Amino acid sequence: MLRGIPASPGIAIGKVLCLDSEEFTVPDRVIPKGEVKGEIQRFKKALGQTRKEILLIQNRITREMGRGHAEIFNAHLLVLEDTMLIDEVVAQVEKQRLPVENVFLKVIKKYINVFSKMDDEYLKERISDIDDVGKRVLRVLMGKERKTLQNLKEPMIIVSYDLSPSDTAMIQKGHVIGFATDIGGRTSHTAIMAKSLEIPAVVGLEDITKRTKNGDTVIVDGIKGLVFINPTEDIIKKYRVEKKRFEEFGRDLLKLKDLPSKTLDGHRIGIAANIELPEELPSCIAHGADGIGLYRSEYFYMNRSDLPTEEEQYHAYKLVAKQMAPHSVIIRTLDLGGDKFLSQLDIPHEMNPFLGWRAIRFCLARPDVFKIQLRAILRASVDGKLKIMYPLISGVEEVQQANKLLNELKEELRRKRIPFDEAIEVGAMIETPSAAMTCDLLAKEVKFFSIGTNDLIQYSLAIDRANERIAYLYAPTHPGVLRLIKQVIDAGHRSNIWVGMCGEMASEPSFALLLLGLGLDEFSMSAGSIPKVKHLIRSVKLSDAQKIAEHALTLPTAKEIEIYALAKVKELVPDLADVSYAEGLEKKVNE
Amino acid sequence: MQNDQGLHARPAALFVQLANRFSSNITVRKGRREASGKSIMGILTLAIGKGSQVEMICDGEDAEKACHALEKLLLKELE
Secondary structure (H helix, E strand, C coil): CEECEEEECCEEEEEEEECHHHCCCCCCCCCCHHHHHHHHHHHHHHHHHHHHHHHHHHHHHHHHHCHHHHCHHHHHHHHHHCHHHHHHHHHHHHHHCCCHHHHHHHHHHHHHHHHHCCCCHHHHHHHHHHHHHHHHHHHHHHHHCCHHHHHCCCCEEEEECCCCHHHHHCCCECCEEEEEECCCCCCCHHHHHHHHHCCCEEECCCCHHHHCCCCCEEEEECCCCEEEECCCHHHHHHHHHHHHHHHHHHHHHHHHHHCCCECCCCCECEEEEEECCHHHHHHHHHCCCCCEEEEEHHHHHCCCCCCCCHHHHHHHHHHHHHHHCCCEEEEECCCCECCECCCCCCCCCCCCHHHCCCHHHHHHHCHHHHHHHHHHHHHHHHHCEEEEEECCCCCHHHHHHHHHHHHHHHHHHHHCCCCCCCCCEEEEEECCHHHHHCHHHHCCCCCEEEECHHHHHHHHCCCCCCCHHHHHHCCCCCHHHHHHHHHHHHHHHHCCCEEEECCHHHHCHHHHHHHHHHCCCEEEEEHHHHHHHHHHHHHCCHHHHHHHHHHHCCCCCHHHHHHHHHHHHHHHCHHHHHHHHHHHHHHHHHC | CCCCCCCCHHHHHHHHHHHCCCCCEEEEEECCEEEECCCHHHHHHCCCCCCCCCEEEEECCCHHHHHHHHHHHHHHHCC
16 A cells, blocks of 8 residues: 555556657557647657756756766767757658657667668667667657547556656546556646546656556555555445445535535525536536636647637637626636646746746736737637636736737727627735735736635745645644734725635635635536535635634644634535545544 | 767767857768768667768758768768
8 A cells, every 4th residue: 555645636546658658659540730840849859858858867967977878878869969860850750750759769670680780789779779879769759648548548647757748638537447656746736637537647756657557457545645556355345335325425516516615604605617628618517617717728628639729719719608698707818837738839948947938927928829818818708707817917017018919919909890708807816925015006907806726826935836845834724824824815805806826725625714704706626626615615604714714814823724624624524524525634644 | 970989879979069169051871872970869770880882961051061070070080
């Protein structure tokens, strides 16, 4: 049994598919003509990335063993830059229309074959160098875009070191029934995607990729954070019962779906869903979402080599707007950078991508890209109730500049007599400490705030949430974080604008209780979490939640606040605490 | 080629690196086969061992400079 971090609740029992061991099973489908250019671009990008990897190794070897030992890597680098090799791969991709991994592997094999026939011992040894470089490139090529996830024949549990946004974007629900990864935390990308797809997941297992192989049977317990490898029949039996119980509780909560999310003392609280793909809409509706509080638009841009056109975006936004009407849908404008990169936009590698050229900063620098998205949103706004939200705002100027662009586009549409919603609301995401501290000023420029807690916590506590060594410091209940949140809500209310939250924090019952008490107007979360938060809201009085939040703000540490809030949830909503949080609470109290 | 290793991995790498500093086309010919002097795979495929006889053709604006520099490398600097 392995213990990791529970990332998405639920239980999965099934066969393992190890992503990392499949790296040389190259895809052999014929690619459409339109994708050829993208394949070649992908190849060149992989060469660039491999080059960086090799340079790092070379530097280390030079430092540790001296220049002479490092010189052989010059030959590796030359293989990467070799015009003959690159031209051959490019020409074959164009001619055969096969994925670049496939062609590259063949070309490398051909060279290895040529060298192995040479009557020269020294040259024969060079085969290992070519093989080494070739494998490295293939690893980069296939590690980035694991096409295997797209064509699964039976439901599988994915075991991998980590999952990138491009990996998860390709997952088809029903084909992947569980995740188990070596690294990651509760708010890592894998966890967020798993929750939104309602796939049980355990992350941070450290070395599960070394302990399992394809075809092993595993149980993923996403409630307790456990993984069993080739368990006994007894354990499987026990877990089948457990799985059934969990699913029944979920169904019970689902009965709340048509009931209003109203506190016991009659205050209506908004409850919305976060989505990445339009395919998630049926699940949002089934879970009783009052709207979409966060539509992450960048997934529309991923896993393709060109940029989405205005028409494509327009149709997608229109579909979402229509399906959710009369409820509102908040589209977050392109939020790339950080851990989300798009190969078609040539974004340079940065030392600190989370502090770098990303989100609104990128969009304002590339109005050509930004305007296409804004125009598509405006045009789709007549088909429902769309709202626009700018990510990573760090000051008033950015909102003003973005609004200026938006106003120009509105003027253009009016001139061309293309209809759009004149009353479309614009909001700012509050996810930097500077935005939180200047909310009174930002409130003059926008109609709503949405607090993005994942980034707000990482920026205000100065913690990289993907770094396992300091993950323990990542605390949503840190008094500093709670005070910032309170300040944002209070400033919003003083200016008569509403304040929502679209971070994962809103979906944890104990945190949600505190946020309710702090006055949050709308909670937005992965669809699967909605019933339990709705259940919480319907089980407490707003006046009690306010008292609880007030007391929590007087406590000195994140841990004390968390334990206090968990205890209050257990006291006020015992059934909720019993099923999904008993384990977590006991662990906290015992620590 | 007089050096012990011929034009193999490390010497070949030095040769190709130097060749890439020039804009001229550089072709290396051994017997009936030839390869671009800017391609490590090409050079390695020629299997230039000790005692091999090769011909080098530089064609372009800086051909003369390229030819001198590469010749110097082959004859003197590689050992």
